[in-house]
Amino acid sequence: MAIKKEKYLVGLDIGTHKVCTVIGEVNQIGEVEVIGVGITESQGLRRGVVVNLEAAVNTIRASVEEAELMAGFEIEAAFVGVAGAHIKGINSKGVIPVPAKDRVITRNDVNRVLEAASAISLPGDRKILHTIPQEYIVDGQEGILDPVGMCGTRLEANVHIVTALTTSIQNVANCVNRAGLAVEGTILEQIAASEAVLSPDEKELGVAIIDIGGGTTDLAIFRGGSICHSAVLPSAGDHFTRDIAVGIRTNIKEAERIKKEYGCAHPSLVKEDETFEVPGIGGRKPRVISRKSLVEIIQPRAEEIMNLVSLEIKRVGYHRSLNSGVVLTGGGALLPGILEVAEEVFQLPVRLGMPQGVSGLIDVVKSPIYSTAVGLILYGRKRREGGEVSPAPRLWDRVLSRLKGLFSEI
DSSP: OBOOOTTEEEEEEEOSSEEEEEEEEEOTTSOEEEEEEEEEEOOSEETTEESOHHHHHHHHHHHHHHHHHHHTSBOOEEEEEEOSTTOEEEEEEEEEEOOTTTOBOOHHHHHHHHHHHHOOOOOTTEEEEEEEEEEEEETTEEEESOOTTOBOSEEEEEEEEEEEEHHHHHHHHHHHHHTTOEEEEEEEHHHHHHHHHOOHHHHHHOEEEEEEOSSOEEEEEEETTEEEEEEEESOOHHHHHHHHHHHTTOOHHHHHHHHHHHOOSOGGGSOTTOEEEEOOSTTOOOEEEEHHHHHHHHHHHHHHHHHHHHHHHHHTTOTTOOTTOEEEESGGGGSTTHHHHHHHHHOSOEEEOOOOSEEESHHHHOSGGGHHHHHHHHHHHHHHTTOSSOOOOOHHHHHHHHHHHHHHHO
């Protein structure tokens, strides 16, 4: 029987290489405690987009069932991470007059100015995923985080808006529904990951988080405590694998294994005499290859990815604002030498982003591959408490969504 208590949170990270489910519980002292984790090899998805619905549904269901088995109960809804090249982020501004009655700004005024900031022209095939306030301005006074209760005649809001292709979001939601879950909210993956790996001080001083996944590399820049830019770049972990497959003449599956076991992006971390064996294909004999040769294949791609991110940061003018440096997370951040390459490209301090801010099964989720899933439950808690994003769907909407998924499966 499904548990309906509001103290439970579920994060579902649907990626190109893995589908990860994390179940969290808000304990008596207010901490989010991880009590269930499920991870399966992803099928039916490529670069954040569903390419085979049935395969994606089966993968999601397997991940959810593994997490439910660990937690000891069934779940009914999840906060779902979304990514893909179709994601676009822009900054916008809204302005409204404050009613002349008493000039005191109310929560309704804040909602109105956010609506004004969200009134942007969008193609018919796109929808707004997030409207995240950066700052409020009251009668020219900048840097206000919450203007409710203040007096003024003019209220402005600077916001970051994330838009997505409507059909891509619907396809992901359909997969989740057919797997037996309602979608409690959809959240951009790098925003979710930032909740788990960035500190408030880093967000305040200026930091870039780079989530290197299998299909895409996701970027988010924070300054002054809030997000100021987000982008999705097409080059990611799969490119390392394909480069290795071509470079040493082997299949993709074997190239992925070699990348994980012997891969390195920086020559300083590899000894001259280190070698590994590549199985022969088509009856050919196995070959012995030096790790230095493997580095020569991987390093150019790592530099390309970091240079693409660097160009994007410079393009939007935030390269001088990253006082806290750069944080790498995601599965691609586990590649040895990737931090050293990033430091050389950015000329800034670079660290590996691990999930923080939770208790419970810390040893299980203490890896960059869980950053997004853990961040989803932390961001989901913020949403339930009326934080940065719009309120969660009403209970009846969630029930209808779940029934729709069940009927679709039948």
